[in-house]
Amino acid sequence: MQIENKVTFPRLGNYHIPISTFVEKTLNAKVCVSPAITKRTIELGTKHSPDFVCVPFKYNIGNYIEALENGANILIQAGGGCRFGYYGEVQEEILKSLGYEFKFFNINDRKFKPLRYYELLKKINSKLTFRKFMYYFYLIYKQIFAIDKIEDYIRKNIGFEINKGDFENVEKRFLVELKKTEKIRDVNNIFTKYITLLKKIPINKPKNCLKVGIVGELYVLIEPFSNYFIEKEMASYGIEVQRYINISYLFFSRKHKKSRTLKLAKPYLQYDIGADGVDSVAHSKELAKKGFDGIIHIKPFGCMPEINCMPILQRLSQDYKIPILYFSFDSQTSETGVKTRLEAFYDMLSMRKNLNSPLAPL
Ligand code: SF4
Structure with a gap:
């Protein structure tokens, strides 16, 4: 058999x-x-x-x-x-x-x-056949793109929804429909339908809301269980969250942007330091230049490329006067510890923004 x-x-x-x-x-x-x-x-x-x-x-x-x-x-x-x-x-x-x-x-x-x-x-x-392979390759490229665009919009706006749960409900429905798509046209239609629905969700977003970027190692950035749902937690404080790393970026964009990213990481980095290290430095610099209020750097415990980044990010933090909070995740990480440190970071960022005070001690 x-x-x-x-x-x-x-x-x-x-x-x-x-x-x-x-x-x-x-x-x-x-x-x-x-x-x-x-x-x-x-x-x-x-x-x-x-x-x-x-x-x-x-x-x-x-x-x-x-x-x-x-x-x-x-x-x-x-x-x-x-x-x-x-x-x-x-x-x-x-x-x-x-x-x-x-x-x-x-x-x-x-x-x-x-x-x-x-x-x-x-x-x-x-x-x-190669033809079939390419067709479905393009189909999932579209699916990945749709997921990333939808998630990006949610990340930036969910912290300001007026009716709790609106964003999550739309996202759940989007994923259910996306799962059933077999044609590229269907993926495009579903994406248009749900991004329109998301944009119609009532939000109360102040112009000068807190903006925080999240950088670090790709697995803990992308898999929410591994980072104790940190983005959701950040959003619950009314923070707009920006993340560059997703699968569209890793598969379809990082390779073409490699020299640009390394250039952006200068003078802090001259060479590739492996995995997502250059991205962490380059994206942090970009966030600082864009005037973000803070950065959160996350990594798995013992991740060498990201450990190498940390002293560089500390220098960047001083040069650009931008606070950076570091998290290291392992199977033993305490969820309460993560929440407490995040809350303290939020308090510091909001005091800093409201009082327009010089960089508070990190
Ligand atoms: S060393 Fe770091 S980047 Fe590489 S797999 Fe481990 S955690 Fe991920």
């Missing part, structure tokens, strides 16, 4: 929607999305990961185990220019040693190469 393929991959924000569409359509396989991240996910991940590894690894292990428990038998992992490059091999070993049976596909490329993905998918579905 032939066993049905059930594909899974680590969760990251709402991007399981485009990834699922792509896998289903190009591989003719069932997708077994790992359940939404909970405490159990990170407990499982922590139990079966090396202590010293960065926290996205632990979340990924937890995702895989929960998906394997639900019947997944094909696991996909990506890889990048830091410890992320080793995730695949190590995770495969750990899961096999736990007795799970599965095939593991590791797309370990530093650069984004669609052709390479096509070759890899052909190994799973030999009937996949």
Whole structure:
């Protein structure tokens, strides 16, 4: 009897929607999305990961185990220019040693190469044509773009909604409809429909509201569970939140902007420091120049590229007189600690803005 393929991959924000569409359509396989991240996910991940590894690894292990428990038998992992490059091999070993049976596909490329993905998918579905691959590639590009644009608008305005829950309700409906899209035209229509609906939501946004940018490592920036829903918490104080890093940026824009980003990071950085380090410095400088009231830098505990950024950001903070708050996340991070520090940061920013006082001690 032939066993049905059930594909899974680590969760990251709402991007399981485009990834699922792509896998289903190009591989003719069932997708077994790992359940939404909970405490159990990170407990499982922590139990079966090396202590010293960065926290996205632990979340990924937890995702895989929960998906394997639900019947997944094909696991996909990506890889990048830091410890992320080793995730695949190590995770495969750990899961096999736990007795799970599965095939593991590791797309370990530093650069984004669609052709390479096509070759890899052909190994799973030999009937996949290049034309079909490109069609669905473009479809999910559109889906990703729609998610990012919608989330960006929400991030900037949700803190000022008059009726609590309006933004979240529209976002939920948007995601449900997006999941069903099979044609590029449908994605465009849904995007137009929901961005219009969002813009109609009544808000009470003062012209001089507090504006805070959030920079740092991509996983903790994008997966809200891993950062204790920090953006939502910031918004609850009536803050407009700006974030540059999302999947559209990483896949479709970062490569072209690389030299511009490095130029922007000067004189603080001369060379690439790996992963999202240059982005953190360049975007912080951009936020400071744009007159933002503060910056929040977040990273997983032990993340070297972001640790390297921190002394640079401290200098930038002094040069531009912009307060920066640093958070490091691990499986043991205290949620109360995060909320308390965020509240104190908010108090300091609002006093600073209202009194127009010189930079308060950080
Ligand atoms: S960027 Fe940092 S946290 Fe993310 S995988 Fe690399 S080392 Fe780990």
